[in-house]
Amino acid sequence: xxxxxxxxxxxxxxxxxxxxxxxxxxxxxxxxxxxxxxxxxxxxxxxxxxxxxxxxxxxxxxxxxxxxxxxxxxxxxxxxxxxxxxxxxxxxxxxxxxxxxxxxxxxxxxxxxxxxxxxxxxxxxxxxxxxxxxxxxxxxxxxxxxxxxxxxxxxxxxxxxxxxxxxxxxxxxxx
Amino acid sequence: xxxxxxxxxxxxxxxxxxxxxxxxxxxxxxxxxxxxxxxxxxxxxxxxxxxxxxxxxxxxxxxxxxxxxxxxxxxxxxxxxxxxxxxxxxxxxxxxxxxxxxxxxxxxxxxxxxxxxxxxxxxxxxxxxxxxxxxxxxxxxxxxxxxxxxxxxxxxxxxxxxxxxxxxxxxxxxxxxxxxxxxxxxxxxxxxxxxxxxxxxxxxxxxxxxxxxxxxxxxxxxxxxxxxxxxxxxxxxxxxxxxxxxxxxxxxxxxxxxxxxxxxxxxxxxxxxxxxxxxxxxxxxxxxxxxxxxxxxxxxxxxxxxxxxxxxxxxxxxxxxxxxxxxxxxxxxxxxxxxxxxxxxxxxxxxxxxxxxxxxxxxxxxxxxxxxxxxxxxxxxxxxxxxxxxxxxxxxxxxxxxxxxxxxxxxxxxxxxxxxxxxxxxxxxxxxxxxxxxxxxxxxxxxxxxxxxxxxxxxxxxxxxxxxxxxxxxxxxxxxxxxxxxxxxxxxxxxxxxxxxxxxxxxxxxxxxxxxxxxxxxxxxxxxxxxxxxxxxxxxxxxxxxxxxxxxxxxxxxxxxxxxxxxxxxxxxxxxxxxxxxxxxxxxxxxxxxxxxxxxxxxxxxxxxxxxxxxxxxxxxxxxxxxxxxxxxxxx
Numbered sequence: 134x135x136x137x138x139x140x141x142x143x144x145x146x147x148x149x150x151x152x153x154x155x156x157x158x159x160x161x162x163x164x165x166x167x168x169x170x171x172x173x174x175x176x177x178x179x180x181x182x183x184x185x186x187x188x189x190x191x192x193x194x195x196x197x198x199x200x201x202x203x204x205x206x207x208x209x210x211x212x213x214x215x216x217x218x219x220x221x222x223x224x225x226x227x228x229x230x231x232x233x234x235x236x237x238x239x240x241x242x243x244x245x246x247x248x249x250x251x252x253x254x255x256x257x258x259x260x261x262x263x264x265x266x267x268x269x270x271x272x273x274x275x276x277x278x279x280x281x282x283x284x285x286x287x288x289x290x291x292x293x294x295x296x297x298x299x300x301x302x303x304x305x306x307x308x
Numbered sequence: 309x310x311x312x313x314x315x316x317x318x319x320x321x322x323x324x325x326x327x328x329x330x331x332x333x334x335x336x337x338x339x340x341x342x343x344x345x346x347x348x349x350x351x352x353x354x355x356x357x358x359x360x361x362x363x364x365x366x367x368x369x370x371x372x373x374x375x376x377x378x379x380x381x382x383x384x385x386x387x388x389x390x391x392x393x394x395x396x397x398x399x400x401x402x403x404x405x406x407x408x409x410x411x412x413x414x415x416x417x418x419x420x421x422x423x424x425x426x427x428x429x430x431x432x433x434x435x436x437x438x439x440x441x442x443x444x445x446x447x448x449x450x451x452x453x454x455x456x457x458x459x460x461x462x463x464x465x466x467x468x469x470x471x472x473x474x475x476x477x478x479x480x481x482x483x484x485x486x487x488x489x490x491x492x493x494x495x496x497x498x499x500x501x502x503x504x505x506x507x508x509x510x511x512x513x514x515x516x517x518x519x520x521x522x523x524x525x526x527x528x529x530x531x532x533x534x535x536x537x538x539x540x541x542x543x544x545x546x547x548x549x550x551x552x553x554x555x556x557x558x559x560x561x562x563x564x565x566x567x568x569x570x571x572x573x574x575x576x577x578x579x580x581x582x583x584x585x586x587x588x589x590x591x592x593x594x595x596x597x598x599x600x601x602x603x604x605x606x607x608x609x610x611x612x613x614x615x616x617x618x619x620x621x622x623x624x625x626x627x628x629x630x631x632x633x634x635x636x637x638x639x640x641x642x643x644x645x646x647x648x649x650x651x652x653x654x655x656x657x658x659x660x661x662x663x664x665x666x667x668x669x670x671x672x673x674x675x676x677x678x679x680x681x682x683x684x685x686x687x688x689x690x691x692x693x694x695x696x697x698x699x700x701x702x703x704x705x706x707x708x709x710x711x712x713x714x715x716x717x718x719x720x721x722x723x724x725x726x727x728x729x730x731x732x733x734x735x736x737x738x739x740x741x742x743x744x745x746x747x748x749x750x751x752x753x754x755x756x757x758x759x760x761x762x763x764x765x766x767x768x769x770x771x772x773x774x775x776x777x778x779x780x781x782x783x784x785x786x787x788x789x790x791x792x793x794x795x796x797x798x799x800x801x802x803x804x805x806x807x808x809x810x811x812x813x814x815x816x817x818x819x820x821x822x823x824x825x826x827x828x829x830x831x832x833x834x835x836x837x838x839x840x841x842x843x844x845x846x847x848x849x850x851x852x853x854x855x856x857x858x859x860x861x862x863x864x865x866x867x868x869x870x871x872x873x874x875x876x877x878x879x880x881x882x883x884x885x886x887x888x889x890x891x892x893x894x895x896x897x898x899x900x901x902x903x904x905x906x907x908x909x910x911x912x913x914x915x916x917x918x919x920x921x922x923x924x925x926x927x928x929x930x931x932x933x934x935x936x937x938x939x940x941x942x943x944x
Contacts, residue, residue: 136643139638139639139642139643140639142586142589142635142638142639143632143635143636143638143639146593146631146632146635147632149597149679150624150627150628150632152679152682152683152686153597153600153601153624153679153682154624155686156682156685156686157620157621157624158621206816207818208816208817208818208895208904208906210818210895210896210897210898210899210904213898213899213900235814235816236816240817240818247900
């Protein structure tokens with residue numbers, strides 16, 4: 134082995150040291166935001182889950198005016214709390230599409246029968262694949278999509294009653 | 309009084325460590341090792357005992373619930389069960405660091421007491437290096453993490469221990485991992501000692517080997533137990549999350565596994581000198597880096613430890629001193645170490661080198677994946693690296709390693725004929741191919757990695773026992789048995805992982821009492837929900853009935869609320885059958901009478917931990933075999 138090569142481990146360690154030292158003294162922001170806000174929706178096609186309700190793909194969400202994309206599950210309790218707000222948004226004329234996460238058809242149908250059905254389409258995401266592709270880390274989450282199919286905003290957690298008006302305003306602004 | 313005595317013991321231990329370094333340096337430079345050897349050994353032993361006294365004092369304080377001690381007040385509670393008062397002593401930052409340094413001191417003492425074979429100068433240098441490591445950690449405790457600090461106004465009662473940690477698993481998980489880390493520190497000290505005296509050879513390797521083996525056994529047990537703890541306590545149904553703290557324990561294990569195999573080449577055939585020294589340094593670096601990542605809080609993790617950047621900075625400085633120092637010493641000295649013996653690529657040594665290369669690549673992948681979020685954050689990009697990266701990047705290499713693991717033990721030392729291999733490997737290859745065909749026909753679709761994993765696991769299980777074929781089993785040395793059992797354990801564990809990935813069924817439901825759902829082969833009914841109370845928690849408990857082919861299981865998952873500190877945890881209920889586990893978690897009520905339930909049927913998942921235990925057992929057999937042989941050689 135040549136002499137300079139013997140010092141390579143030390144050089145590697147120095148690099149490692151520099152990385153962690155910088156990180157230690159400049160802690161990073163820890164909120165989980167989607168990296169996709171401001172970007173076009175990723176391509177996806179999800180099958181239908183509930184009879185009479187079509188599945189969902191990117192093409193269904195472009196060129197038809199701004200809309201909301203709600204990520205939910207029939208097993209998710211905040212989603213029940215969110216349901217009345219979604220019904221109000223629907224009544225105000227906001228179109229809402231949905232992706233059901235790790236769910237079954239009968240469970241979703243029962244959920245909609247109990248809590249109201251604000252959705253135009255529901256896509257079936259068995260393995261959270263599309264959810265993760267959207268940069269969503271939990272349920273419920275809602276994305277505002279503009280007419281060109283770009284993600285304008287992300288609402289993390291359930292939309293509360295006092296947020297409904299501002300969501301409608303956001304939706305109007307995206308026209 | 310006890311707290312003050314404990315603090316005094318810490319100061320005395322630190323002073324003894326300083327004395328140990330000074331004596332070792334003086335002996336190597338001026339007086340000659342003959343003059344100092346005995347006293348260095350004695351100081352090392354006393355230092356270990358003193359550290360043990362400090363640890364005992366802390367356990368006693370927790371036992372007595374002495375709330376005038378800050379650490380006890382912050383982490384304990386008088387109503388806590390007895391066992392958790394003891395384990396609570398290390399269920400926190402200061403106490404766990406004290407445990408670390410106690411084990412370190414005891415290990416140094418054990419080297420001083422037991423090592424008779426190594427050349428005296430190398431031993432003195434080794435004990436000096438060991439004292440250097442201990443001194444840094446004593447300073448860390450005394451200046452940045454004093455476990456014995458008193459409160460001016462003692463509170464009436466303590467704040468309690470994080471309920472997630474109130475579990476028998478915690479009693480053994482950290483001490484086991486620490487024993488592993490510390491064993492690697494001894495290997496590191498041996499490497500530094502050997503570099504100082506330029507004495508890298510077979511004696512050095514056989515002195516180091518039991519420590520590496522011991523460390524590796526503890527790391528294996530620690531990781532296996534930690535994985536099972538996360539599996540049943542967190543209630544997420546997974547057994548490995550590629551969480552930074554898990555990676556922090558996996559990286560030293562990977563390095564130690566590589567070291568374990570290369571030290572065998574050095575001890576048996578006197579080859580791989582520089583590489584073995586480098587691995588000893590890397591293995592300890594990885595455990596230091598792990599300690600740093602966990603304790604400094606620079607990575608987000610499910611393991612939320614109390615963190616403080618000042619402490620992180622302190623450990624980082626120690627890391628720089630030890631690892632930077634050792635690597636600089638490596639650069640300076642290794643060029644002057646005589647090259648070891650050369651061997652043929654197709655030989656047992658060749659197989660072990662390939663094993664080392666693959667393990668190093670996996671280690672590199674895990675290291676990069678763990679640190680990449682930090683680097684990205686430096687450039688303003690926020691991301692996390694998770695299973696999709698690690699499984700794709702490390703999975704295929706790990707499978708290549710499995711293939712190698714089947715072949716390696718069938719190779720002869722020094723030189724072998726590649727042409728003879730097909731004959732020796734016929735049975736395992738046939739078994740693998742058969743398993744592959746059966747799976748393709750009957751079990752598709754399963755993913756590529758689980759498919760290959762299961763087929764290779766079957767082949768490996770067969771290949772791993774081949775070294776015993778046509779041997780007189782009663783005269784087969786224990787360390788050969790150890791290798792067989794450990795390799796078999798990897799096969800078993802791999803089969804469990806692949807089954808879990810391929811065949812798990814999952815169900816998320818909200819049920820009314822009386823309603824039922826299906827998961828895997830089971831029909832699970834929610835019979836009802838009832839409250840339960842214990843000493844320091846109350847809970848809502850679901851009564852579940854699971855039926856399969858007429859057999860009925862009853863499960864009682866709980867949503868537990870602890871009072872001190874107020875926290876809610878999910879206590880999963882798991883029914884273990886021969887062919888897998890039914891895993892149930894109770895969620896929240898929906899206000900309309902329904903209860904959220906999360907159910908999994910996980911076929912053969914228990915093989916994962918059974919395999920881990922076999923691997924550790926293999927290590928223990930190998931260690932016993934080595935120690936018996938050394939003893940015999942010492943007698944002869």
